[in-house]
């Protein structure tokens with residue numbers, strides 16, 4: 001149950017990128033000059049606003065995540081100011097995880113020791129692939145050599161905890177391309193690795209090309225073989241498949257993302273950032289809100305009123321139960337059946353009779369008081385989650 005003492009997570013969105021990747025539907029913007037100072041000042045002001053509102057100040061902070069966009073386009077000075085402000089407003093948990101996402105094309109060795117000195121203790125590197133033809137197809141600004149160099153730089157800067165992002169199931173990718181990517185990735189011994197199956201999102205250049213027949217998706221059979229290969233090769237490095245797209249060595253799961261998947265509270269700061277807060281009287285129907293997406297609009301709104309909220313919603317019982325299911329089932333360990341019953345007054349299989357069928361078909365299993373997806377269920381998770389929305 002959420003209480004005023006329950007720790008929360010802080011997300012800070014840095015919405016600028018050097019160029020826009022054709023598959024990207026994130027809130028990221030390419031501008032001729034990044035207004036780093038104005039944007040950082042808006043972030044500081046928004047943090048001040050939330051320190052006075054909504055009871056965040058009395059709670060401890062268990063993780064901070066600088067996501068984007070490309071946070072590594074900002075200097076350590078700006079990142080440090082945000083962390084200093086957060087530390088002055090909230091009490092940091094002793095083992096707080098502070099992650100910064102970095103694009104290998106923007107990695108500068110001086111900056112990385114700077115991020116380390118100002119408190120960042122985890123880096124997430126967007127490698128995506130080590131194959132030149134796939135990096136080119138994905139429209140990435142970096143080369144495979146830049147990723148290799150970035151990994152050396154973050155090691156020298158003292159980051160023992162890091163994540164490496166890979167994208168697979170890319171049109172034109174072969175199983176041997178994927179094998180080479182995975183083998184090279186594990187040669188850097190990452191404590192955490194995210195392997196995302198490329199999805200073609202509406203509104204992106206890839207989606208337009210796909211509709212024109214210029215991008216051919218891989219066959220379902222190849223995608224399944226690729227998913228199996230990811231799991232097998234990462235297992236040889238001791239990377240455990242703990243979430244649909246995430247693998248970690250024991251003790252190195254992403255605390256920040258675990259908070260999302262387990263329905264914890266988070267405060268999102270910056271353009272387009274989303275926040276979530278449960279009721280603190282034991283109620284389950286949390287409130288969500290989100291900020292203005294345009295970076296300039298965000299800066300203006302925060303300048304005028306200290307915050308930039310443009311939309312909010314309060315989850316009803318059905319929405320809250322659905323979220324509990326599809327977020328919790330993303331994790332290999334699944335959901336606590338008893339916890340679901342406590343919150344919603346019925347067991348999951350009574351609330352969702354279709355669970356019985358999913359169990360019979362071998363997609364879902366129950367054991368040790370938990371309900372979870374089977375290995376087979378994990379490969380078709382999105383089709384299963386449709387049952388809970």
Ligand code: SF4
Pocket residue numbers: 016017018019020021024025026028068069070103
């Ligand atoms: S670097 Fe990341 S956020 Fe920026 S455009 Fe590419 S995929 Fe999107």
